[in-house]
Amino acid sequence: MIFAYNKEHVGDVLFVIAADDKGQENHVERKGNIARVSADGQVVAWNIFEASTILGTIDGSGQVELTDEQLAKLNQELTAAGFSETLAVDHEPKIVVGFVKSCKKHPDSDHLSITQTEVDNGEVLQIVCGASNIKAGQKVVVAKPGAMMPDGLMIWPGVLRGVESFGMICSASELRLPDAPAKKGILELPFDAVVGEKFTVGK
Structure with missing residues (x-):
């Protein structure tokens, strides 16, 4: 929510x-x-x-x-x-440090990749990514389902070219970080970044 x-x-x-x-x-x-x-x-x-x-x-x-x-x-x-519903709060952070455990080419696309990305305590999400610089072994920023990006984009589970995807691996510009490079591609974090830790975005 x-x-x-x-x-x-x-x-x-x-x-x-x-x-x-x-x-x-x-x-x-x-x-x-x-x-x-x-x-x-x-x-x-x-x-x-x-x-x-x-x-x-x-x-x-x-x-x-x-x-x-x-x-x-x-x-x-x-x-x-007079409404019967009740609302719940999920206090877990939705934009976090992730670790790309595996990365393979999408079978029906020449630019998409299918990753298995750990986001916390062994929790692994399948995320389809279109960045050319994505590869296994990277520490990255993951917007999990339920995240809202700085531009208002909401992240939901989806299907890309027939493959389920549960989140987004982010670029510096999507995160609105200061001095984000103009070059396209996901943001690669230092290897000592802690998987599952909340990542603070820009505005």
Whole structure:
């Protein structure tokens, strides 16, 4: 579940993205300051208006993290408005250091590669990557499913040319790092970078 907030440009609205709507038509049901967004019978998002009056100060801009106390207040507000759902917070970081354990050419593409990339404590994700400089043995930055990139792109599991992919291996420009090189390609980290450690992106 992705929580996003940008008071300066959007107003005092907390966006809660629960699932990929896959371009389907959305249905919105609003009760008071809460709107539930559904697509094909599945709840895909919530819009929480006047969010700071419910939750207090919301730290950050873009993807934000709610405290357990704020989550409890939010769930109380959902119940009071008449919704039956409850929301949960996953405190695990979504943009982390990864290690490319293996890398092979995609069977149906001349530029894609299929990697098995460790992201924490033996957790390995299959990630399809289009960068020409990707190879086994690298330490890289991985945006796991549930991540929001600095440009607002949300990362969901997907299928690329018939192969499942569970995340994105990132370039410096995608992470909006200062002085990111113009040359395309994924960001390669020093080998002493710690797999699973949160990676701080730019804005």
